[in-house]
Amino acid sequence: MKIIVGSKNPTKVNAVQGVFTQDIVVGLDVDSLVSPQPFSDQETMQGAINRAKQCAESEAGVVGLGLEGGVMYVGDGLFLCNWGALITPMGETYTASGARILLPKEIEVKLTNGVELGVIMDDYAKKSGVSKKEGAIGIFTKDLLTRQEMFTQVVTLLKGQWSYWDK
Numbered sequence: 001m002k003i004i005v006g007s008k009n010p011t012k013v014n015a016v017q018g019v020f021t022q023d024i025v026v027g028l029d030v031d032s033l034v035s036p037q038p039f040s041d042q043e044t045m046q047g048a049i050n051r052a053k054q055c056a057e058s059e060a061g062v063v064g065l066g067l068e069g070g071v072m073y074v075g076d077g078l079f080l081c082n083w084g085a086l087i088t089p090m091g092e093t094y095t096a097s098g099a100r101i102l103l104p105k106e107i108e109v110k111l112t113n114g115v116e117l118g119v120i121m122d123d124y125a126k127k128s129g130v131s132k133k134e135g136a137i138g139i140f141t142k143d144l145l146t147r148q149e150m151f152t153q154v155v156t157l158l159k160g161q162w163s164y165w166d167k
Helices: 010-019 041-056 105-112 117-125 135-140 147-165
Strands: 002-005 024-027 063-074 077-087 093-097
Touching: 002 010, 002 041, 010 024, 010 063, 010 147, 041 063, 041 077, 041 093, 063 147, 077 105, 077 135, 077 147, 093 147, 105 117, 117 135, 135 147
Parallel strands: 002 024, 002 063
Antiparallel strands: 063 077, 077 093
């Protein structure tokens, strides 16, 4: 089976390859069709669905898989969130969400001023390309959980749902 991932970001493509080990996995740059920094569960989930849909429509008989990172409020706290969507060759759509972690207030202030998390994290961690490596989750957990591992959990949930319902 061929699976097209709606990004060429290595954390996303490698997460899918790690779960779908017997399949051909390729990345395709597609737009999430949501804001560059999704600010709710709904918007982040929609970005993942939009990416998966574009991938599924890019070739006949492929699985489209979209992964999207975002932030969302729970009470007064801003949390990191991530969503995934898988669209089968038959058009069934599966969605799943993963780990969440409270972001420091100083990160929240910059996000609410319109700066994307990836840019903020490079400056915060004094590193380059955090979003393509450990991600914010890796920084704030001292690499006990990386962005790729976080997306791997979501992809595992998607594959499990598909396996369960595709009887």
